[in-house]
Amino acid sequence: MGAPKKSAAAAAAARVSDDPEELARVPLQAVLLADSFTTKFRPITLERPKVLLPLVNVPMIEYTLAWLESAGVEEVFVFCCAHAKQVINYLESSQWFSQPKFSVTTIESHNSVSAGDALRFIYERNVIHGDFILISGDTVSNMSLTRVLQEHKERRKKDSNAVMTMVIKRSKLSPVTQQSRLGTDELFMAIDPDTKQLLYYEENTNHLKATLSLDKMLLIDNSSIRLHNDMQDCFIDICSPEVLSLFTDNFDYQHLRRHFVKGLLVDDIMGYKIYTHEIHSSYAARVDNYRAYDTISKDIIQRWTYPLVPDVLLLGNSTTKLERVGMYRASGILVQYC
Template sequence: MVAKKGNRGGVGGEDAEEELTRVPLQAILLADSFATLFRPITLERPKVLLPLVNAPMIDYTLAWLESAGVEEVFVFCCAHSKQVIDYLENSKWFGQPNFSVTTIESYNATSAGDALRLIYERHVIRGDFILVTGDTVSNMSLTQALKEHKERRRKDSNAVMTMVIKQSKPSPITRQSRLGTEELFMAIDPNTKQLLYYEDKADTLKGTVSLDKALLIDNSSISLHNDKQDCYIDICCPEVLSLFTDNFLTISTYVVTFQGLLVDDIMGYKIFTQEIHSSYAARIDNYRSYDTVSKDIIQRWTYPLVPDVQFFGNCVTKLERQGTYRASDIGLSRSAKIGPFTVIGSGTTIGNYTEVSNSVIGEGCIIGSNVSIDGCYIWDKVTIEDGCKLKHAIVCDGVIMKSGAVLEAGVVLSFKVIIGQQFGVPAYSKVSLFQQPVKQDSDEELEYADNSSGNIEIASISNTPEKLEEDLTELSDSQIQAASEVGNGGAGFIWSISNEDGNTLPPSGELEPGSVNDSDEDVRDDFAHFEKEVEATFLRAVTKTSKKTMLSYNLTSSDCAGALFYGMMKLALDTPHGSSGELVKNVASVIAKWKKLLKYYLPSLDEEIEVILKFEEMCLESTKEYSSLFVQVLHLLYDKDILQEDAILNWASEKEEADESDKLFLKQAEKFIQWLNEASEEE
């Protein structure tokens, strides 16, 4: 349980009369995603119960609500509602003092709007409430946001909602990364913080936004942003629920609904924003954000919701060097190598000469010898036999990978799939015991798996090769097809990517969503792919001795600076060198030649800090040869006027607040930082 508590109700300074009539702070938690982005996994289990660093997603949301001072939570369940209700009833969330969890079940809701209308009809919400989805991870305090929301309500009864937002680009303070969502445009009154325009499907190809003239006439000052992230945490007054009943028939998400409110100005209701800076908040709504948030949890940006701190639903693991977490009862061979930023759950065994890095491994897994696992999410009770190779994949509960099987980058294996011996699963494939749905039905129908459909019978295929030939004589055509699709002794259907509504794992080797829409080919949310493209563009410019090169991407300066810096450092590393000293000379030569280009993408201190953070990341992951040269290169960047003194000192100051495990390079640079501080004082 998270020990830290917020003030009950979250607002201080209430007068005596209000205190006497105060109702408990309530929350509505939507436990249905009303989407299909996690198929085929969510055909069998609701997204809120999927493991996130070995704890169900919903536990992170409930732990945050409890610690932030919420006293009553209403969990709305639709698809797989029985699984959610059974989990909560058997968890420690039921029966907690000063924190009640109540489930509301419906089989008919197909959107968040439907859910809120049904909750309105129950008459359970008695005051201001928090609206949040069950796939949200946050450690923010609600105190200030609630206080400002209530003050606005006192002055203006039409102020119905406060939307929590934050910077969408990586922050030097929280280091929260890009979540792979579509580019969001907001128009905000800089004085009142009122939200005037919200568009999450803007035409990023043209980079333009069309604002109504009336909006410009009625507001003397407007600030337009494409660098904000909707945290999907909203403080609402009770009237919000009635809006769904009175004004809307079909609503896909509550955000789209409120966007309609902004455009149509229905009844004069207003939405305001509350920007957070030093706290963490993110929603997991695609594979990229699942990967990003998992890494943020492991790197402790979500503290106290981290693997080594007890909160309901998680099994505590011990934090070791280089961000590695291990349960106390794992079976680990002496010759096995466990790399940085890896979590290993209880009861898991790992064989001889197996290498695991940047991965999460669940409970009760059996991993054989000479296995390679890099950047993967292995859930519970998975068996991986000798000689298998896995890279940037999600492997669900009960999967069996037979000896020598290979998962190429971006593969998703759903529950109890069996991959045959020596079989290679093609990159970005999704494999399930369910056949891919032919119809594009409603989200709820697609996620609400019907075990009577017949597809689930494929699970009866024998898990032992000795029985396979005998079993095949009794299998249906679809079962034989499933076995043949994933190799000898396998079981599972490989889904077609082309019918996945753009929800593919792109050719970057990372768990990120791409696009298969022909009209949107050039728009890439995939930062890793962008980074590789920048590197390739830079190298082409080098080989052609061109004095000019153009990087035409719709991304921020910090994105370009980080990617370009990576390309430059990679060029220096790939240039022949026999010692560390020669490598530093290579770096100096590359920087001298391409300094002007890099400086173009460093308009402010934020971008310079991002370069330092990028260099830290490179030293830990992709270009570890630089790890012992961090200070020399940092000093070189300072001497060559790439990095200003303030950027380095600000980076150092922010790192002081980080955990000890994240201060490796700060400690290396202590003398250099001290020298800069002394020089600054002398000036």
């Protein structure tokens, strides 16, 4: 994999002023990928975009947008590819196009086949002017962004190579139970316990593999390392503008984790760094497969995602109310007991 060029990265950095007052005027932005670029939900997604599939009777993208608004994001750029017209038509007729302090803009592309292509397309549009949140439209969370944004900005002041902060969550269950619950592969991470820098990231897709091989230079170059197989990747990233230019400089960056994250971790030329932010009591998960769809649906019903729960989220022109024994009932619905 070739080393990143300096041209685009330098251009991205130049677009962001060093003046604190100018930085203060830059709105908090987010890039929402409305296409997962996978086939895990086929054949359903052959005719309907995944982000519009109902999750407890509400389209998935509603949870993501509601969280971004509540977390203080001011501008969201929704990247649409597969079934783009359906996503755009839905958003244009939704409440999100009329919010006074929350701007939603759709960006349409029909030639993108990966997240890397999407981020390169967004870089060409020149719409990102500061640190931004990178998220997919199938993510449900109720975490606060205040602390992770502050940590990211403080690191950036000390080290301009700190280009990404990845949100992670420790599994309260055993790693095997958590993987079974969400239908995900086992995840190995090496993190510096003092700086929270991510040093190693590997998904164990081969469940028969019982050993983990680390480069000895990783142990030589770092005085302290903590290995984890009990962490869940929340797929919520705080990114600096250089992230977009890095994708533009490296066309072999296609997948956000397998290519981009692992590519930066092994590149010792440019010295770009990824850090982690662990959440504890907040909820964050991605509907990545059918098992995760079932699990997150139950979590929403059981109110682990509050305030993103059925009796708070609007359902068209009606609302639902929580009644006894965990039953939600929409207004105008009569329940007859025999």
